Amino acid sequence: MTAPADERHLNADTTMGAVTLRVADLVTMSGYYAAAFAMEPLEDRARGREVHRVLGRGTTPLVRLVHTPDLPVAAPGQAGLFHTAFLFDDAAALAATVYRAAQHPLSRFTGSADHLVSEAFYFTDPEGNGVELYTDRDRSEWVHENGQIRMDTIALDPNEYLTRHLTQDVVDAGPSRSGTVGHVHLQVGDIATARGFYVDGLGFDATLSAYPGALFASAGGYHHHVAMNIWNSRGAGPRAAALGLGDVAVTVPGRDDLDALAARLRGRGIRFDADGRSVRVDDPWGTRVTVALADATTDEVLSR
Numbered sequence: 001m002t003a004p005a006d007e008r009h010l011n012a013d014t015t016m017g018a019v020t021l022r023v024a025d026l027v028t029m030s031g032y033y034a035a036a037f038a039m040e041p042l043e044d045r046a047r048g049r050e051v052h053r054v055l056g057r058g059t060t061p062l063v064r065l066v067h068t069p070d071l072p073v074a075a076p077g078q079a080g081l082f083h084t085a086f087l088f089d090d091a092a093a094l095a096a097t098v099y100r101a102a103q104h105p106l107s108r109f110t111g112s113a114d115h116l117v118s119e120a121f122y123f124t125d126p127e128g129n130g131v132e133l134y135t136d137r138d139r140s141e142w143v144h145e146n147g148q149i150r151m152d153t154i155a156l157d158p159n160e161y162l163t164r165h166l167t168q169d170v171v172d173a174g175p176s177r178s179g180t181v182g183h184v185h186l187q188v189g190d191i192a193t194a195r196g197f198y199v200d201g202l203g204f205d206a207t208l209s210a211y212p213g214a215l216f217a218s219a220g221g222y223h224h225h226v227a228m229n230i231w232n233s234r235g236a237g238p239r240a241a242a243l244g245l246g247d248v249a250v251t252v253p254g255r256d257d258l259d260a261l262a263a264r265l266r267g268r269g270i271r272f273d274a275d276g277r278s279v280r281v282d283d284p285w286g287t288r289v290t291v292a293l294a295d296a297t298t299d300e301v302l303s304r
Contacts, residue, residue: 010203012220016181017249018061026067036104038174074242079285081245083130087182095165114154185227189236194228239286251294
């Protein structure tokens with residue numbers, strides 16, 4: 001049973017949904033996500049000149065690729081996606097996926113880190129979108145200081161991690177091992193403005209604001225469902241239409257959560273669209289955020 005909707009905060013059971021990426025080469029990108037991250041194509045749909053393809057693990061959609069080859073590459077420093085972070089249940093599942101990704105010729109490995117609350121590995125996909133693969137430490141190990149969750153970036157040896165955790169059985173299991181979108185990290189033009197939208201408007205709770213140039217926020221005490229930084233995009237204005245991030249998906253348990261969100265947005269004068277099963281709103285830089293009911297089908301993901 002979920003808690004009643006809160007007037008100021010997202011439901012504690014809020015999670016993240018499949019991220020939408022606009023891509024120039026659907027065949028290459030879908031093949032990459034399938035081979036590197038052990039995802040399976042779940043469904044395709046043509047919408048005019050666009051082709052939408054959802055990939056995931058089991059029945060869980062993780063990414064929607066939208067074939068839009070006429071769009072330009074995003075300009076350097078533009079607001080948008082920093083990375084999509086895929087969360088795995090345990091170290092073995094993470095190690096198996098990192099191993100797959102590292103073996104793929106189109107992967108670019110960009111680093112790994114112990115963040116105290118999690119262990120993470122970073123890649124860039126063939127069209128320049130950032131990807132994080134991670135697993136969480138148990139919440140009992142998270143440290144809270146002055147009302148914030150302590151996070152850091154500490155060196156993590158990828159080879160040593162694979163030696164400790166990689167097993168052939170988990171590699172062979174591939175897409176049958178579950179995965180979810182754990183969080184989405186965004187590039188924004190200004191942290192204060194981002195806080196006004198994602199915390200005060202959408203209703204996430206700030207979990208770490210002391211990290212230089214970034215803000216982390218979540219629902220239900222998680223370390224973060226969304227993060228916003230200005231490391232490459234300080235002062236960025238509204239996004240131009242481009243390849244890359246198309247939509248950030250957030251899922252909530254019930255219709256009353258959508259109604260509470262609509263009331264918050266209305267109270268802050270933020271324009272949005274609603275259809276009874278989702279609320280769609282653009283952040284101050286033009287990044288689309290869709291907050292939808294948690295039981296959304298693959299068909300509903302494709303129709304957004």
